[in-house]
Amino acid sequence: MDDLPKPNFIIFYCDDLGYGDLGCYGSDEIKTPNIDQLASDGVRFTNWYSNSPVCSPSRAALLTGKYPMRTEVDQILSGQRGAAGLSSDHQSLPSIAKENGYRTAMFGKWHLGTTPETRPNAHGLDEFFGFHAGCIDYFSHIFYWEGLPVHDLWENEEEVWNNGKYMTELITEKAVQFIQKQGQDDDQPFFLYVPYNAPHYPMHAPAKYMERFSHLPWDRQVMAAMISAVDDGVGEIINALKRTEQYQDTVIFFSSDNGPSVEVRNWLDGTADKYYGGDAGIFTGHKGSLFEGGIREPAILSYPAKIPAGQVSDQVGVMMDILPTFIELADMTPANQQIDGESVVELVTNPQAESPHEQVFWEYNDQLAVRQGKWKLVLNGKLDFEEVAEDTIFLSDLEQDPGERINLAAQQPELAEQMKSDALAWYDQITADRE
Numbered sequence: 001m002d003d004l005p006k007p008n009f010i011i012f013y014c015d016d017l018g019y020g021d022l023g024c025y026g027s028d029e030i031k032t033p034n035i036d037q038l039a040s041d042g043v044r045f046t047n048w049y050s051n052s053p054v055c056s057p058s059r060a061a062l063l064t065g066k067y068p069m070r071t072e073v074d075q076i077l078s079g080q081r082g083a084a085g086l087s088s089d090h091q092s093l094p095s096i097a098k099e100n101g102y103r104t105a106m107f108g109k110w111h112l113g114t115t116p117e118t119r120p121n122a123h124g125l126d127e128f129f130g131f132h133a134g135c136i137d138y139f140s141h142i143f144y145w146e147g148l149p150v151h152d153l154w155e156n157e158e159e160v161w162n163n164g165k166y167m168t169e170l171i172t173e174k175a176v177q178f179i180q181k182q183g184q185d186d187d188q189p190f191f192l193y194v195p196y197n198a199p200h201y202p203m204h205a206p207a208k209y210m211e212r213f214s215h216l217p218w219d220r221q222v223m224a225a226m227i228s229a230v231d232d233g234v235g236e237i238i239n240a241l242k243r244t245e246q247y248q249d250t251v252i253f254f255s256s257d258n259g260p261s262v263e264v265r266n267w268l269d270g271t272a273d274k275y276y277g278g279d280a281g282i283f284t285g286h287k288g289s290l291f292e293g294g295i296r297e298p299a300i301l302s303y304p305a306k307i308p309a310g311q312v313s314d315q316v317g318v319m320m321d322i323l324p325t326f327i328e329l330a331d332m333t334p335a336n337q338q339i340d341g342e343s344v345v346e347l348v349t350n351p352q353a354e355s356p357h358e359q360v361f362w363e364y365n366d367q368l369a370v371r372q373g374k375w376k377l378v379l380n381g382k383l384d385f386e387e388v389a390e391d392t393i394f395l396s397d398l399e400q401d402p403g404e405r406i407n408l409a410a411q412q413p414e415l416a417e418q419m420k421s422d423a424l425a426w427y428d429q430i431t432a433d434r435e
Contacts, residue, residue, distance in 0.1 A: 065324055
């Protein structure tokens with residue numbers, strides 16, 4: 001396409017990042033100058049969604065372009081050794097990139113399986129450094145939260161030890177080294193996946209980041225510190241691209257797997273109170289919820305050589321759109337398999353273009369949801385993992401009520417019934433497809 005060289009690709013993927021926790025998304029407490037600059041250099045989406053309100057399914061959708069249920073990863077996966085995950089029968093972005101001549105690497109959180117056939121290297125990644133589980137201690141790199149504690153830090157298939165090194169900084173360091181090495185080879189483009197585990201619990205940050213936000217209460221301070229460390233890392237990686245003259249020809253996508261967590265385990269003082277250190281902005285719901293706060297995410301797409309800078313798009317996009325978007329941008333040839341996502345290349349290069357989606361669906365733990373134009377319907381909704389919403393059928397006009405405060409189901413009974421019927425039919429079909 002055009003006369004541009006094959007672009008490089010980088011995906012930055014945070015963990016439990018709230019919609020309101022970046023400067024460019026309205027935070028007046030957390031300063032994120034590097035991420036804000038990335039948004040200025042490309043497109044900032046205001047109606048971008050995760051395919052799930054929890055981590056593993058969101059990541060499966062991002063990397064395969066499919067609805068989570070179609071990948072058999074629709075729940076949070078176990079982090080214990082020997083736990084299976086995403087089958088390599090589902091071709092993923094790194095495997096497609098590798099087959100199309102790309103050097104592929106990942107540094108950070110996997111959470112899509114711990115068995116040899118479901119680990120990162122089985123999915124087309126030439127280089128991997130990071131961990132397999134859903135979370136680890138940021139300094140000891142031990143997974144404590146399920147069964148017996150287990151050390152979880154790997155370089156490809158070899159267990160490695162780096163005690164005392166802050167995980168966010170380790171991820172950045174590895175990514176910068178990779179980019180610098182790639183900058184010495186002008187012939188081979190690269191695909192780089194950088195899934196930071198911040199700001200997921202445990203809430204850990206070195207003093208130098210905590211000191212930047214000493215004026216905030218601890219829950220907000222540590223959240224801001226962890227996000228600030230990510231922002232520094234994004235800045236270092238982008239600077240490495242610029243030093244090696246690769247920035248113009250690199251497609252960068254930045255987002256997060258789901259909304260902020262209110263889990264009591266975020267506290268480190270023994271209290272059993274819900275944690276509200278993360279900010280979902282104006283939205284209802286948190287991690288685990290199909291209301292907007294659980295699934296609407298900050299999302300930025302930059303490609304200086306092709307995508308006009310300074311854009312803000314309010315069109316609907318979803319994580320599963322990234323795979324077909326990258327494929328189109330690099331004119332790659334994917335395997336012959338069903339893809340649910342749609343390319344957003346036209347959307348970000350043509351100011352008159354609209355979302356490729358007429359409807360988008362979600363399911364998670366008995367909840368169903370559908371977005372249709374400005375309308376959003378949630379069935380059996382929860383506000384987090386435990387708190388059940390008062391209304392079992394909740395219809396919102398997101399243009400007038402983006403925070404989902406007013407239920408219009410009684411005022412729009414025909415529309416509510418149509419959207420409910422479509423959501424149930426989609427669920428029945430996708431359930432049948434995986435059997």
